[in-house]
Amino acid sequence: MNFAQPQELDDYLREHPETQMLELLIPDMNGLLRCKRIQRREFADFFAGAFSVPRTIPFLGIRGDMYGGQDQAVIGGDPDQTLRPVAGTLAPIPWLASPTAQVLTGFADNDGSFCWTDPRAPLLRVLEHFGADGLAPVVATELEFYLLADGDGVRPQPLMGRVPGTGLRQSGIQYCMPDDLLDCDAFLEDVRLACELHSVPLTAIHSEFSPGQWEINTHHQQDALLACDHALLLRRLVKGIARRHGLAATFMAKPFAELAGSGLHIHASVYDGKGVNVFAHREPAEPPQMTSTLLGGIGGLANTVNEAMAIFAPNPNSYRRFKAGAYAPAGPTWGYDHREVALRVPVSSEQNRRIEHRIAGADANPYLVLAAVLAGIHHGMRSGADPGEPVTREADLSQSAVSFPTRLDGALELFRAGKVIPGYLGERYAQAYAVQRQGESDLYNGEVPDLDYEWYLRAL
Structure with a gap:
């Protein structure tokens, strides 16, 4: 990945001369895209590298708060930092009238490189x-989200399919229901068109187990950064197009207590300099033979999962996904062709052999999730980590007790004490991340929710 040059802007404006404004999408630690809109007269300066924004933007909390404890040598006085356009990402916004x-x-x-912030x-x-070892990962993402029905209540409601010929809404499990595709055809077509405009390689979209829930x-991608760009852009496209259709979309990890949470699944394989998948076995079989390299990668993920949970589940709400029967992994289990495990080896050809990481929530920062996943794989391959025995295909894990951290504060303690993940991410970034997430946790838990009044006000 590199920064765009002025020629890319010139080419774009020749094709889209009507463009008058440009929204600068700025990823932060939360995985949110902060945004600044500039006028056409400022386009050239921005693409020439003469545009700055506050350095504190990546450190903002989910609501835009700044928390104490960050390094004042970095953010003191809220200094400027140069902002550059990423090559190949300039495109129209199809859901806006302007x-x-x-x-x-x-x-x-x-020097033109990405700043550590x-x-x-x-x-x-x-x-x-990976590059130092002559290796390169190939990755893909799967994102789950909910479409929400338009309403004026204080609580959202999932968009349920309509029962034809009635005013009833269809509840219950409707996995891959074709009627959902029919009901949402206009929205889905606009998502497809927007993905084409933004060069996001959409492959499949279907309704998930819960009403109103979708997977996309x-x-x-051979470019891991590009795969993460695609995930962030998808979240923006889906939310923007939903608004255009009078709906809303959310990538919250657990928007409804009684329904399944939404995850960010990562598929990862590793190739050598000759284009050979190092997870592949020379002798194809069914079930496949697991190479020591593949087992090491799985073992590394299993061994580092607890210190990476603050990345996979970055918000207090994230931990509501992890409970028995909630369609989310309960612990660092692994197995072949089993969708209840945390680390799944999907059915595939040997050349496409990969690990599916199923722990992260849809609310997580894709760049940091992928960094933690690949760090775990690399560490495990290097150390020959042992993942233990796989889960058998017929095993029922739906009611398994949760062994992951169940609160953000506990996950942050493990992250700060981590022996592997912080070193891969960079100690300076890891410290800044921990401070930001701890500030968010403290602020969240310092609030008095309505539930306190419902449960305690009259009784105590």
């Missing part, structure tokens, strides 16, 4: 470890 385009951006150092920087560090997949 002639506006958007472009992904990154925080840049004077940019959420891509930890992933770049991890990729350097992208094609695998």
